[in-house]
Amino acid sequence: MIQKGLREHIEETGRVFEKFGLTPMQGRIMAYFTNIDKPETTFSELVDFFRASKSSISTSLNYLLSAKMINYGTHASERKKYFFITDGFFRIYFMHLLDNIQELKELCYKTVSMRTGEYPEVSEKIMRWVEAANSFEESIQNVLGSIKK
Structure with a gap:
């Protein structure tokens, strides 16, 4: 029922x-x-x-x-x-999320390297996002570590 x-x-x-x-x-x-x-x-x-x-x-x-x-x-x-x-079911999602974050960060680095420098505030904004993504990535790694235990 x-x-x-x-x-x-x-x-x-x-x-x-x-x-x-x-x-x-x-x-x-x-x-x-x-x-x-x-x-x-x-x-x-x-x-x-x-x-x-x-x-x-x-x-x-x-x-x-x-x-x-x-x-x-x-x-x-x-x-x-x-x-x-399975026990690893959420790990798979977190691993995909990490992969996507890494790919986007690499594109951000490439974007900043290609910019002319005429508007540095835009590059600074992109790099602040990368810093936030790094913190988020670290948090996800901690979660993955706790799931393993």
């Missing part, structure tokens, strides 16, 4: 996961895992809940498995796979 409002909450949470580069179905599956009470779920439960094609669910699960956001196990004497969210 699905508790009232859970389906809407999963949709809303799934849209947030989409902002991290997941497809709508991948995002909703991740939202499902983070919002249901059970620690694991089966393929058929996902198909039933989302009322989506087996192909769509399967493709999304395969991506999430390859990205190590989820994993699966089996129960003794059963062939069914039971999918569950």
